[in-house]
Amino acid sequence: MWRCPLGLLLLLLLPASEVVLGTQRGRGRRELAPGLHLRGIRDAGGRYCQEQDLCCRGRSDDCALPYLGATCYCDLFCNRTVSDCCPDFWDFCLGVPPPFPPIQGCMHGGRVYPILGTYWDNCNRWWQAGNHSAFWGMTLDEGIRYRLGTIRPSSSVMNMNEIHTVLGPGEVLPVAFEASEKWPNLIHEPLDQGNCAGSWAFSTAAVASDRVSIHSLGHMTPILSPQNLLSCDTHNQQGCRGGHLDGAWWFLRRRGVVSDHCYPFSGHERDKAGPAPRCMMHSRAMGRGKRQATSHCPNSHVHGNDIYQVTPAYRLGTNEKEVMKELMDNGPVQALMEVHEDFFLYQNGIYSHTPVSHGRPEQYRRHGTHSVKITGWGEETLPDGRTLKYWTAANSWGPAWGERGHFRIVRGANECDIESFVLGVWGRVGMEDMGHH
Missing domain, CATH: 3.90.70.10 (Cysteine proteinases)
Structure with a gap:
C-alpha cells in the first residue's frame, strides 16, 4: 500500500474563493497570495509540465491544468513563488532550481497522483484530504x-x-x-x-x-x-x-x-x-x-x-x-x-x-x-x-x-x-x- 504526503503542513491549498476571483480577473493580475513558501507552507512535488508535455513559452491558457485546488501554469507567466505554479516549472521550463524546497510528490508506478483524491491500490482504501478555509494561512505549529x-x-x-x-x-x-x-x-x-x-x-x-x-x-x-x-x-x-x-x-x-x-x-x-x-x-x-x-x-x-x-x-x-x-x-x-x-x-x-x-x-x-x-x-x-x-x-x-x-x-x-x-x-x-x- 502506498500513501500520499498529506501532511505537508496544515494547508497546501488556496481558498476556492481566491482561486475563482483570480481566474475572473484574467491572467494580467493574479495576486492570489504572498509567496506561500515564506510561511513554511510547501508545494507538493511531481512532474506536471514534463509528464504532460505542456508548453513553457508565452502566455497561453492552454498551458494550465488543475493543481491542488488551484490553477497550475506551465508557461513563462508562472514567474513567481506562489503555489499556483507547477512544481516542476522552474527546473523543466527555466532550468533553475525551484525557489522553495521541493517535496517528493505523490508518485506511484511512474505516475503523479494529485493529493486531493481517494485512490485504490491492491484494494487498499484510504481517506480523503481537502482544503479547509478555516485553517488558511496557519502553520502546523x-x-x-x-x-x-x-x-x-x-x-x-x-x-x-x-x-x-x-x-x-x-x-x-x-x-x-x-x-x-x-x-x-x-x-x-x-x-x-x-x-x-x-x-x-x-x-x-x-x-x-x-x-x-x-x-x-x-x-x-x-x-x-x-x-x-x-x-x-x-x-x-x-x-x-x-x-x-x-x-x-x-x-x-x-x-x-x-x-x-x-x-x-x-x-x-x-x-x-x-x-x-x-x-x-x-x-x-x-x-x-x-x-x-x-x-x-x-x-x-x-x-x-x-x-x-x-x-x-x-x-x-x-x-x-x-x-x-x-x-x-x-x-x-x-x-x-x-x-x-x-x-x-x-x-x-x-x-x-x-x-x-x-x-x-x-x-x-x-x-x-x-x-x-x-x-x-x-x-x-x-x-x-x-x-x-x-x-x-x-x-x-x-x-x-x-x-x-x-x-x-x-x-x-x-x-x-x-x-x-x-x-x-x-x-x-x-x-x-x-x-x-
Missing part, C-alpha cells in the same frame, strides 16, 4: 497551539481504575450503531471552538449535553456552555490555552454549568492580547448536592439560567467491545486522541494517520492532544473482502470540517490513542427534573 487544547492527563489520572462493562450471555453487539438514531433529537451537533485551544471544555460540554438529555429521558435537552467552563473553571486550567479533562468534569459535578444559549461562546482570536473573559456565572448550593445560578445569563435575551450537573466521570476499559456497550447503553463517550499533521486536512472516509512525515524534519511531525465525542461505530467491506472497522466521532471544528463536523477513525487498533482513555458520565437528574410522565 499554530494549528496544534490554537485548535486542540486538551492537556495530556497526569499519570495518576491516566491510571485511574477502569469500570469494566460485561456483555451478557449470548449478547451480540450490532455491526453498526449511531447514537442519534437510538436517541433522536437528544444528540447535539458539533460546536466550533475557533482558534481557542479549548477542546477540553468543548468535548466535555458536548458529552455532558447528550448524556443529560438521554438520562432525563428528553425532559432536559440543553446544549451546555463551553464558555462557562472556559471562563469559570480556572483552577489549574488555562481557558483558551488548554485545560485538563478531570478538572472540567470536577467543575461540572461540583459547580455545574448553564446552557450555551445562556452563556454563549465569546470566541478567541490567535495571539489576542489581554486577559481571558471573566467568569459571568456563579452558582450556590440548594441542598442534596443541587445548585442554582446566582447571576442572570450573560446573554441578556435569555432568561433560563438552570444549572446542569453530572455525577463523577468514570473511565472505561480499553477493549473496543466495552466502549461499544457503554456507548449503546448510556450515550456518547469522551475520548482523548493524538492529532497529527494530516488530521487537519481530513475531509471524509475512515481516518488513520499516514506515516509519510516520519522521515521529515521535526517541525512537520509535531502532534498534540485533543479530545472528542465518540457517537457510534460501523464497518466497511473492502473490495478484497476484508473488513475495516471504524468509530464515528464529533469534533469541535465546526460543521464545515470533515463529514459535517464529524469524522470516522479506524476502530480496534487504538488509532492515534483514541481507545487509550475513554470517559463516561451520568447526568445528575432527579425526579423533580423529570416532570410528569
Whole structure:
C-alpha cells in the first residue's frame, strides 16, 4: 500500500474563493497570495509540465491544468513563488532550481497522483484530504497551539481504575450503531471552538449535553456552555490555552454549568492580547448536592439560567467491545486522541494517520492532544473482502470540517490513542427534573 504526503503542513491549498476571483480577473493580475513558501507552507512535488508535455513559452491558457485546488501554469507567466505554479516549472521550463524546497510528490508506478483524491491500490482504501478555509494561512505549529487544547492527563489520572462493562450471555453487539438514531433529537451537533485551544471544555460540554438529555429521558435537552467552563473553571486550567479533562468534569459535578444559549461562546482570536473573559456565572448550593445560578445569563435575551450537573466521570476499559456497550447503553463517550499533521486536512472516509512525515524534519511531525465525542461505530467491506472497522466521532471544528463536523477513525487498533482513555458520565437528574410522565 502506498500513501500520499498529506501532511505537508496544515494547508497546501488556496481558498476556492481566491482561486475563482483570480481566474475572473484574467491572467494580467493574479495576486492570489504572498509567496506561500515564506510561511513554511510547501508545494507538493511531481512532474506536471514534463509528464504532460505542456508548453513553457508565452502566455497561453492552454498551458494550465488543475493543481491542488488551484490553477497550475506551465508557461513563462508562472514567474513567481506562489503555489499556483507547477512544481516542476522552474527546473523543466527555466532550468533553475525551484525557489522553495521541493517535496517528493505523490508518485506511484511512474505516475503523479494529485493529493486531493481517494485512490485504490491492491484494494487498499484510504481517506480523503481537502482544503479547509478555516485553517488558511496557519502553520502546523499554530494549528496544534490554537485548535486542540486538551492537556495530556497526569499519570495518576491516566491510571485511574477502569469500570469494566460485561456483555451478557449470548449478547451480540450490532455491526453498526449511531447514537442519534437510538436517541433522536437528544444528540447535539458539533460546536466550533475557533482558534481557542479549548477542546477540553468543548468535548466535555458536548458529552455532558447528550448524556443529560438521554438520562432525563428528553425532559432536559440543553446544549451546555463551553464558555462557562472556559471562563469559570480556572483552577489549574488555562481557558483558551488548554485545560485538563478531570478538572472540567470536577467543575461540572461540583459547580455545574448553564446552557450555551445562556452563556454563549465569546470566541478567541490567535495571539489576542489581554486577559481571558471573566467568569459571568456563579452558582450556590440548594441542598442534596443541587445548585442554582446566582447571576442572570450573560446573554441578556435569555432568561433560563438552570444549572446542569453530572455525577463523577468514570473511565472505561480499553477493549473496543466495552466502549461499544457503554456507548449503546448510556450515550456518547469522551475520548482523548493524538492529532497529527494530516488530521487537519481530513475531509471524509475512515481516518488513520499516514506515516509519510516520519522521515521529515521535526517541525512537520509535531502532534498534540485533543479530545472528542465518540457517537457510534460501523464497518466497511473492502473490495478484497476484508473488513475495516471504524468509530464515528464529533469534533469541535465546526460543521464545515470533515463529514459535517464529524469524522470516522479506524476502530480496534487504538488509532492515534483514541481507545487509550475513554470517559463516561451520568447526568445528575432527579425526579423533580423529570416532570410528569
